[in-house]
Amino acid sequence: MKGIQDYYPDHFAQCYGCGRLNEHGHQIKTNWNGAETITKFVPKTYHTAIPGFVYGGLLASLIDCHGTGSAALALAKAKNIVLDKSNAPRCVTASLQVKYLKPTPIGSEIEIKGIISEITERKVKVSCELFADDMLCVTGEVIAVLVPDNFGKPKNANLQ
Numbered sequence: 287m288k289g290i291q292d293y294y295p296d297h298f299a300q301c302y303g304c305g306r307l308n309e310h311g312h313q314i315k316t317n318w319n320g321a322e323t324i325t326k327f328v329p330k331t332y333h334t335a336i337p338g339f340v341y342g343g344l345l346a347s348l349i350d351c352h353g354t355g356s357a358a359l360a361l362a363k364a365k366n367i368v369l370d371k372s373n374a375p376r377c378v379t380a381s382l383q384v385k386y387l388k389p390t391p392i393g394s395e396i397e398i399k400g401i402i403s404e405i406t407e408r409k410v411k412v413s414c415e416l417f418a419d420d421m422l423c424v425t426g427e428v429i430a431v432l433v434p435d436n437f438g439k440p441k442n443a444n445l446q
């Protein structure tokens with residue numbers, strides 16, 4: 287299934303967490319699910335923290351990219367952008383806060399919900415809840431900021 291990440295232009299599609307062009311990355315897909323957003327991911331055994339449980343850094347990474355993806359979806363909706371080809375708003379993480387409530391069991395599908403708690407012209411706050419085996423294991427808050435198309439490109443890129 288496609289997600290907002292499939293509408294990022296190629297030079298924003300290399301992200302380790304969500305870039306569709308990063309063959310080594312997680313390639314998560316973020317979509318609307320009613321008024322909330324959703325993504326799903328199945329950790330591999332090499333994502334282990336201690337046997338039977340998922341490494342927390344991976345969970346933070348999934349929340350990070352689900353947060354920025356949710357922010358892009360919310361900004362597209364607010365600005366009446368019909369997603370088509372490479373026209374998704376591009377957001378980067380300004381802040382990421384994660385709380386590990388319970389160890390996250392490995393071996394089943396993880397589901398992350400996103401709730402848009404604040405949205406302005408450039409900034410979106412997303413509250414995330416991560417479930418495994420229907421158990422709330424991790425919560426997170428992402429502050430994502432809209433960036434221009436040339437974000438991260440060298441200033442003299444056009445001269446080369």
Ligand SMILES: CCCCCCCCCCCC(=O)SCCNC(=O)CCNC(=O)[C@H](O)C(C)(C)COP(=O)(O)OP(=O)(O)OC[C@H]1O[C@@H](n2cnc3c(N)ncnc32)[C@H](O)[C@@H]1OP(=O)(O)O
Nearest residue numbers: 298299301350351354377378379380381409429431433438
């Ligand atoms: C890498 C390419 C990937 C591109 C690929 C995209 C795919 C997804 C990316 C995945 C997620 C990542 O890993 S992204 C990589 C990790 N993140 C980064 O490297 C970002 C580094 N930081 C920056 O470049 C900058 O600090 C920005 C763009 C985030 C913000 O700078 P700015 O553009 O000058 O904006 P600024 O005016 O300061 O802030 C805008 C609004 O956000 C608020 N704000 C800013 N920082 C914070 C903060 N830490 N905590 C709370 N709030 C904050 C401000 O108060 C303001 O709110 P108000 O006054 O308007 O209310």
